[in-house]
Amino acid sequence: MFGDKEETLTREQQDNVVRWIARGYDVHAVDFISFSKDKSTGMYLLSFRLNSNKNYETTISINEKEEFSQSDGILGLNPISRFRELEKKKTLDKEYKIDISQIEITYLEE
Numbered sequence: 001m002f003g004d005k006e007e008t009l010t011r012e013q014q015d016n017v018v019r020w021i022a023r024g025y026d027v028h029a030v031d032f033i034s035f036s037k038d039k040s041t042g043m044y045l046l047s048f049r050l051n052s053n054k055n056y057e058t059t060i061s062i063n064e065k066e067e068f069s070q071s072d073g074i075l076g077l078n079p080i081s082r083f084r085e086l087e088k089k090k091t092l093d094k095e096y097k098i099d100i101s102q103i104e105i106t107y108l109e110e
């Protein structure tokens with residue numbers, strides 16, 4: 001209402017999040033569930049599910065939406081105990097150019 005538009009991320013920004021995840025975790029699917037801005041804190045909240053498993057659902061918070069435009073990065077998922085079995089034995093460097101073409105992605109707005 002009154003000029004407010006629903007917050008969303010581009011496919012490229014969502015691909016960047018998949019890269020961040022794939023550098024530290026063994027994933028074959030990422031389903032983006034929702035994206036919003038918390039009006040009281042100003043934080044952006046992104047919810048997603050890994051490997052089509054409800055047990056691997058989580059939400060991350062980020063201060064600036066522009067952070068999603070950066071392909072370099074690594075994400076640590078919480079709670080740690082829930083995602084431990086998906087962790088790679090060796091986390092890749094945040095600048096590592098990871099190939100996400102084999103990861104099935106369900107984007108927001110699909």
